[in-house]
Amino acid sequence: DYSKLDNIVIGVCGGDGIGPTITNEAHRVIEYLLKDEAAKGKVSFRVIDGLTIENRAAAGKAIPDDVLAELKKCHVILKGPTTTPRAGDPWPNIESANVAMRKELDLFANVRPVKVPEKGIDWTFFRENTEGAYAIGSSGVNVDDDLAFDFTVTTTQGTERIARLAYEYARKNHKDRVSIITKANVVKTTDGKFLKLCQKIGTEYPEITTDDWYIDITTAKLIDEKRRRDFKVFVLPNLYGDIITDEAAEFQGGVGTAGSANIGKRYSMFEAIHGSAPRMVQEGRAQYADPCSMLRAAVLLLSHIGYQQQADKLERALDICMYEEKKLTITGRDTGATCSDFGEYVMQTIQKL
Amino acid sequence: DYSKLDNIVIGVCGGDGIGPTITNEAHRVIEYLLKDEAAKGKVSFRVIDGLTIENRAAAGKAIPDDVLAELKKCHVILKGPTTTPRAGDPWPNIESANVAMRKELDLFANVRPVKVPEKGIDWTFFRENTEGAYAIGSSGVNVDDDLAFDFTVTTTQGTERIARLAYEYARKNHKDRVSIITKANVVKTTDGKFLKLCQKIGTEYPEITTDDWYIDITTAKLIDEKRRRDFKVFVLPNLYGDIITDEAAEFQGGVGTAGSANIGKRYSMFEAIHGSAPRMVQEGRAQYADPCSMLRAAVLLLSHIGYQQQADKLERALDICMYEEKKLTITGRDTGATCSDFGEYVMQTIQKL
Ligand SMILES: CC(C)[C@H](C(=O)O)[C@@H](O)C(=O)O
Ligand SMILES: CC(C)[C@H](C(=O)O)[C@@H](O)C(=O)O
Numbered sequence: 001d002y003s004k005l006d007n008i009v010i011g012v013c014g015g016d017g018i019g020p021t022i023t024n025e026a027h028r029v030i031e032y033l034l035k036d037e038a039a040k041g042k043v044s045f046r047v048i049d050g051l052t053i054e055n056r057a058a059a060g061k062a063i064p065d066d067v068l069a070e071l072k073k074c075h076v077i078l079k080g081p082t083t084t085p086r087a088g089d090p091w092p093n094i095e096s097a098n099v100a101m102r103k104e105l106d107l108f109a110n111v112r113p114v115k116v117p118e119k120g121i122d123w124t125f126f127r128e129n130t131e132g133a134y135a136i137g138s139s140g141v142n143v144d145d146d147l148a149f150d151f152t153v154t155t156t157q158g159t160e161r162i163a164r165l166a167y168e169y170a171r172k173n174h175k176d177r178v179s180i181i182t183k184a185n186v187v188k189t190t191d192g193k194f195l196k197l198c199q200k201i202g203t204e205y206p207e208i209t210t211d212d213w214y215i216d217i218t219t220a221k222l223i224d225e226k227r228r229r230d231f232k233v234f235v236l237p238n239l240y241g242d243i244i245t246d247e248a249a250e251f252q253g254g255v256g257t258a259g260s261a262n263i264g265k266r267y268s269m270f271e272a273i274h275g276s277a278p279r280m281v282q283e284g285r286a287q288y289a290d291p292c293s294m295l296r297a298a299v300l301l302l303s304h305i306g307y308q309q310q311a312d313k314l315e316r317a318l319d320i321c322m323y324e325e326k327k328l329t330i331t332g333r334d335t336g337a338t339c340s341d342f343g344e345y346v347m348q349t350i351q352k353l
Numbered sequence: 354d355y356s357k358l359d360n361i362v363i364g365v366c367g368g369d370g371i372g373p374t375i376t377n378e379a380h381r382v383i384e385y386l387l388k389d390e391a392a393k394g395k396v397s398f399r400v401i402d403g404l405t406i407e408n409r410a411a412a413g414k415a416i417p418d419d420v421l422a423e424l425k426k427c428h429v430i431l432k433g434p435t436t437t438p439r440a441g442d443p444w445p446n447i448e449s450a451n452v453a454m455r456k457e458l459d460l461f462a463n464v465r466p467v468k469v470p471e472k473g474i475d476w477t478f479f480r481e482n483t484e485g486a487y488a489i490g491s492s493g494v495n496v497d498d499d500l501a502f503d504f505t506v507t508t509t510q511g512t513e514r515i516a517r518l519a520y521e522y523a524r525k526n527h528k529d530r531v532s533i534i535t536k537a538n539v540v541k542t543t544d545g546k547f548l549k550l551c552q553k554i555g556t557e558y559p560e561i562t563t564d565d566w567y568i569d570i571t572t573a574k575l576i577d578e579k580r581r582r583d584f585k586v587f588v589l590p591n592l593y594g595d596i597i598t599d600e601a602a603e604f605q606g607g608v609g610t611a612g613s614a615n616i617g618k619r620y621s622m623f624e625a626i627h628g629s630a631p632r633m634v635q636e637g638r639a640q641y642a643d644p645c646s647m648l649r650a651a652v653l654l655l656s657h658i659g660y661q662q663q664a665d666k667l668e669r670a671l672d673i674c675m676y677e678e679k680k681l682t683i684t685g686r687d688t689g690a691t692c693s694d695f696g697e698y699v700m701q702t703i704q705k706l
Contacts, residue, residue, distance in 0.1 A: 084538040096538055133505075133540050140505075140542025150505040150543040152486075157499060183592065185437040185449060187486050189493025190503040217627075219572055219600035220608060239536065243596060247572035255573060274570075 011074030017276025018289035019080025025343030062100030127241025259296030364427030370629025372433025378696030415453030480594025612649030
């Protein structure tokens with residue numbers, strides 16, 4: 001309960017690629033919305049610059065120790081996308097910084113809302129965020145030249161806490177259905193366990209209908225204009241959550257429009273669901289990056305720490321800027337609208353509300 | 354090379370649920386199209402009834418021994434959907450019959466075409482079909498009450514053969530792009546290996562551009578009406594292939610419209626990409642099942658064994674029945690059109706071509 005804290009520390013971590021550019025706009029807007037609270041000393045900001053791929057490469061780990069120590073001084077973190085090294089990159093093969101942060105800060109729930117009112121879409125995804133294919137994703141085994149293994153992990157505790165969060169959310173928000181998504185017909189041990197445990201938690205919420213689907217057919221159902229309206233709350237293992245939230249965000253305008261809350265007992269982290277877009281930076285187009293995802297992340301952050309009014313205001317302003325006046329919504333070379341033009345437009349819109 | 358065989362044996366295996374109903378229509382149409390060849394003794398049919406969930410449950414294995422022996426007497430198999438036991442079902446927890454057949458007959462490539470000419474969609478998916486999350490999908494480990502594991506497997510040989518098939522297909526069909534889909538940024542060992550090996554094979558095809566994407570963003574790109582036209586040929590690990598082909602089929606009218614070729618060196622099997630729809634059977638609606646997926650599978654089968662003219666004829670008839678004359682296309686209680694009405698309509702259409 002954040003209202004009991006004397007001072008909520010908001011960490012701001014720009015990340016790589018277009019990260020600093022888009023994070024900057026979200027930071028500016030949050031600062032503006034919380035300026036009275038900051039003046040009263042109820043919130044403060046802590047800018048953390050060190051989470052860059054260069055620093056991570058030099059330290060040889062996904063989060064350098066000094067950066068992790070900084071992050072742990074915050075209560076909530078606004079984080080720009082970070083670059084995950086891949087084959088052929090000049091960086092050593094270190095783990096994704098997102099993935100590492102989720103594990104280090106035990107951010108067990110990745111909550112991703114997707115709303116498209118005119119299409120009848122109002123979904124909230126509860127993605128398990130520390131286990132599954134991600135648990136030891138960087139520690140597979142090359143048995144010999146031919147054979148390689150990776151592991152998927154499901155724990156009882158890890159599953160029960162994400163399931164409970166999803167059902168509690170459904171109860172509080174009067175959603176009458178929770179859908180459990182797995183591939184338990186094939187990945188029988190871990191997904192089977194996930195499904196069974198979620199169903200068990202579901203029995204504690206008799207007012208809520210539980211159904212379950214396999215991940216393959218679910219990706220089809222999301223496209224079906226009639227059937228997709230039935231979905232409300234999803235609970236799903238890490239990898240399926242990763243996959244399907246990108247698909248879902250597309251209906252809303254793309255991954256560039258979707259924010260994500262990474263929730264733990266002690267810390268929380270708010271981010272875009274997309275990557276750092278290194279190609280945009282290489283091509284000199286970083287200033288045209290679309291900050292909507294980070295601004296949506298800011299909405300989730302404000303709401304999470306109890307500033308619901310400010311969250312609502314920002315959400316309303318974003319809805320106006322993104323959907324109601326289409327002119328400026330698309331940043332990019334064509335329109336000439338930059339990332340900071342869009343941020344400015346959101347600020348002005350807030351002031352008029 | 355099937356033209357060298359004296360007699361091509363086509364196995365017909367109805368499966369469970371709506372399986373026998375829809376397989377029957379496909380069988381009828383293939384028999385009609387190959388009646389001259391059958392008369393000359395160049396092809397023959399072998400109906401295999403035993404692959405039912407009841408028999409599998411009684412035998413305690415995914416494919417009873419006598420059925421497997423029967424299957425191995427065929428060169429190619431037309432297979433209806435089979436029921437995969439799941440928690441709460443009255444059956445023991447045996448492996449999916451599809452998955453078992455793919456492994457037992459070493460059907461290493463699952464080839465799934467999705468075509469929607471009016472949307473500019475012309476995709477062919479090359480899904481690795483025996484490894485990945487499916488390799489030992491029924492043999493995960495419950496370490497203790499809290500912790501469960503499953504395994505993902507990638508082999509050099511398994512990856513190279515699917516990659517080569519995809520590139521060979523691209524070359525033969527003048528497709529200038531192959532897209533490798535993985536989650537190599539997280540599932541580093543196995544997906545990393547898959548990506549690297551596919552890229553290596555790709556260098557042997559200099560006229561073809563290779564690109565690679567992560568599975569999460571790929572599910573979004575398929576929806577993007579502009580970007581999805583760039584995709585042509587996909588090569589991907591088993592689980593991602595499973596997931597994304599259901600999504601892709603939705604653009605074509607749903608999983609009910611998509612056939613799938615399971616190709617091995619010695620055997621091949623052709624099936625629908627959807628399940629056995631036990632709910633339809635329970636509700637007494639099996640006769641309204643849509644046979645399109647099995648008829649599309651029949652097209653793939655005919656083409657595979659070298660009867661390209663017959664394959665083209667059936668494909669053309671299906672295009673007419675499904676898209677050009679919309680009236681009868683939707684089987685179901687509303688229209689009153691049954692599975693066999695639709696089969697009959699396809700037959701009549703073929704006769705007019
Ligand atoms: C960048 C990547 C490691 C990350 C993930 O797979 O979780 C991203 O796709 C996401 O969804 O936040
Ligand atoms: C039924 C199921 C085991 C199967 C799979 O996962 O491969 C199906 O979804 C498919 O795509 O053929």
